[in-house]
Amino acid sequence: MSGIEFKKPTFPERIRGMLGVDFYRLFHTPMFYIFLGIAAVIPAMILGTMGMENPQTGAVAEPLYTNTWNIVAAQSPLYVVNSIADYANMNMVFIFGGIMVSIFIGHDYKSGYVKQIFTTHAKKQDYMISKALVGAFSMACMCITYLLGAVGAGIFAGTSFKVNAGSLIIAILSKMIMSLGWAGLYTFLNVIFRKYFGISIASCFFFGTGILIIGAAAILGNNSILNIFLYGSSVFACLSSSIITLVVCLICSLVWFLIYITAGTKILSKCDVY
């Protein structure tokens, strides 16, 4: 007995292990690359709707956008959605990101790997943090491929590239920062519905669309109070962004990330793993 040594791993050691596993898995699974591809294709699909001819009338449809960057972010924060053009931009990455996070975490439970994780030294908090950070990283990568896809589609469609470069960069950075908060939400939802894979995906899709905030905006109008929510801040990151946008997104994302991680950790600690 005296020969057995027990060296307690520190928090950085534990989280490094968990992150290491999750990133290893992420890079070794085709799902990640498929979702990166999906993110790159979305802008092309949006721009593809422009100039499409109606086969019956022969009329050419009105283009959704005449400026390429509108596929990335709206011109101004529009919480009220009147048309698909008010909605279809980089925020859609967060919907697909939610599905990806759901599949990623769902496989932990489906395969039983989660048992291996929790049998050893990993704490519930480490699990929440690691999954959320990997989810955030994935969504940030999807934002980049979405951007590349938008540029490619814009060049192909010949749409305008006129923009305030500073605002554009801030908008993109802000949306990437928002990935953290969204990933926190999705990780939380997946922990709640860990026994029900389908419900996890459906709930992530539901919340990812921002439908609740869009509904609230229908009552409140374009009210900046909605920026306290993830979808609100994601919309706030638009082509008229300033440095304040970046700060608002950073605070919103971080606060929600912490709230969801804390709540998820509490739930996992109080409930059975499966």
Place this chain on the structure above:
Amino acid sequence: MNAIEIRNLKKSFRGMYAVDDLCMTVPVGAIYGFIGENGSGKSTTEKLICGHLVKESGEIRLFGKDYTDAGVRVRVGALIENAGCFPNSTIYHNLRMQTINLGLENPDEEIDRVLKIVRMEENANLKFKKCSLGMKQRIGIAMALLGEPALLILDEPINGLDVDGMKIMREILVDITKNYGCTVHISSHILGELEKIATHYGIIRQGKMIVEMTAKELEGRARVFVSLKTKDMQGAKKVLCEKYDDVREEEDFIRIYDVDDAGEIVEFLIKNGHIVSEIKKNKIGLEEYYIELMSKKRR
């Protein structure tokens, strides 16, 4: 100090206690056979030890420390229900992930080591979903062995294995306790197999530990008996009942319990006109001991 020490552990599901005031002591270096009927609380107990389920009350200590202690947990390996591997990943990738999780310094060497122990060094690049049940169970053991665990928790690891698979698994378990100083806690229904390797036993019923003993104690408690066959089984049994207290007809044999002298029985039967065609001395094994204990408890 014990590898596992459980005191008054309780866990219920929808108001029904799956584990009820359970106490358990597993000494360091033991192969602890955990036995019980279906639904008796074996798996629940193991899941509680592994931290998969949240206990309601009671205490679980591993190597003298609280079971949540990260220092202890990093030296615990488990195979609960299945190997917990990603089906589309190769055996190597699955093991590699666990080496990263455990923060092992020489992952490839460690993977080679555990694959050798479970005799699967040639299969590292095989996808997990392509493996047979026996291979999957062995991969689960390999996974649990990463990082040289001090304690292994195995839930029905020999279930569904063929004779060869059981033999390999038995040899692996003996090997890791002898050569790696690992304590093994193993639940199984296949008592004959368990009897060949276990050094300690715990029998659980309705969530309560009803008996804990060493293999030597089982041997001491085991009743001896002489079993025999004659042409006239009923007649011989009637005659034997006059002299011996516990005579039963079981599995085409007459068994005379708590008697060691086969010669005396043969002599007695010949005197009474019965010719013995087959006779052997025996001891009650784990399986019979268990069945007898359970039937007593049910009464």
